[in-house]
C-alpha cells in the first residue's frame with residue numbers, strides 16, 4: 073500500500089517509523105517531513121496546512137491511506153476533502169475535529185451528555201465574561217475557544233488576573249480570531265494524565281495512558297512548551313481507572329458524537345485530571361500527542377498500519393493491540409531559547425552512537441540534513457525514546473543515549489519521568 077503521513081515533527085517521524093515496519097506498507101511518503109523521516113520515507117515538499125496540494129498529491133500518487141499528524145489541517149477539513157476525492161484517511165472530519173478546535177463545543181457536548189469535566193461558562197463578549205468571573209471563586213481558568221498552538225489557556229490565581237486574561241484574549245486578540253469566544257472554567261485539583269484511544273465512528277479501542285512534562289525546565293519550572301518529555305504508561309492510571317475513563321468519558325463522547333451526526337474517527341487524546349471524585353476531562357485533542365506519540369509507537373507491538381486502516385474503514389470492533397510489557401520514556405532535546413526565540417542551523421553529532429544502544433530510538437523533529445551533516449531546524453529538535461522494565465530504567469537509558477549526543481546549542485530537561493519514579 074502507498075501511505076502518506078502529513079506533518080513534520082517528532083510525532084510524524086514516530087508514525088512513519090511504526091508504519092514502515094508493516095509488511096503492508098510498500099511506499100511511504102511524508103509531507104513535509106524532516107531529516108529523520110527522509111531515511112525511511114520519501115519527503116514531499118508540501119506543508120501540512122496546504123490542504124489542496126495534499127489532496128492533489130494523494131490523488132496523483134495513488135495513496136491508499138493518508139495519516140494526518142497535526143490538528144490544524146484536521147480542523148480545516150483535510151479528511152473531508154480527501155474522502156470527497158475517494159481517498160481513505162486516518163483522522164476526524166472537520167465537524168468532529170471541533171472537539172479540539174472549539175473548547176466551547178467540547179464543553180457544551182459534555183454538558184448535554186453528562187460527561188465529567190470542570191464547570192464552565194462560555195462567552196463571546198468581554199463584559200459578560202468579567203461578570204461571570206465576579207460571581208465565581210479563584211483560582212479560575214480562562215481559555216481562548218479556538219486553536220492557539222497550546223498557548224490559549226491562562227490559569228488565574230485571582231480575579232484581577234482573570235480580568236486581564238479576558239482583555240488579553242478578547243480585546244487585544246493575542247490569539248487572533250481564536251479569542252473571539254472564551255471558556256471560563258473551574259480550576260480542577262489532582263494529578264494530570266493523558267489517555268489515547270483509536271476510534272472508527274462507533275468503537276473506541278483503548279491504546280495507553282501517558283504523562284508529559286509541558287514546562288521547559290527541570291522541576292516543571294519555566295514557560296509552557298509543546299512538551300519536553302513523556303512516558304507511557306502513566307502509573308496513576310491502573311486498570312480500574314482505565315475502565316472508568318472509558319466508561320465515564322470516552323465511550324459517552326463517541327456515542328454522543330455519533331448521535332449528533334458527527335461520528336468521530338481517528339485518534340482521540342483525552343487530557344484528564346484525576347481528582348478525588350474520579351477522572352474529569354480537561355480537554356480533547358484530535359491527534360496524537362507530541363512527544364507522547366513517540367513513546368506510544370515504541371511501546372506498541374502490533375502492526376500500527378492495520379489499526380489505522382481499521383479506524384479509517386470502521387473496522388475496529390475486532391482489532392486488538394499488543395504492547396511491550398515495559399515502560400517507554402522520551403526526552404526532548406530543544407534548541408536553546410525554545411519556547412522563545414531560537415537559532416537554526418547548529419550542528420548535532422553523535423545521534424548514530426545514541427541509536428546503537430539497545431532499546432533506544434532517536435526520533436527527529438526540527439532537523440535538516442545538509443551535506444551529510446545533521447542541523448537543528450526548529451524548536452523541539454530530537455526526541456530520545458528509551459524502553460526498559462521500569463520508568464526509572466527507561467529514564468536512565470534515555471539519558472545515557474543523550475550523553476552520546478554532542479549539540480552545544482541544545483538543551484533538555486534532566487528529570488523527565490520524576491513523578492512516576494517518585495511514587
Ligand code: AMP
Nearest residue numbers: 190213222225257258259260343354355
Ligand atoms: P489545555 O490546553 O486545555 O490542556 O490546558 C493546558 C493546561 O492547563 C492543562 O494541561 C492543565 O495543566 C491546565 N488546565 C486546563 N484547564 C484546567 C482546569 N480546569 N483546572 C486545572 N488545570 C487546568
Ligand code: GLY
Nearest residue numbers: 298299361362363
Ligand atoms: N504533548 C502535548 C500535546 O501534544 O498536546
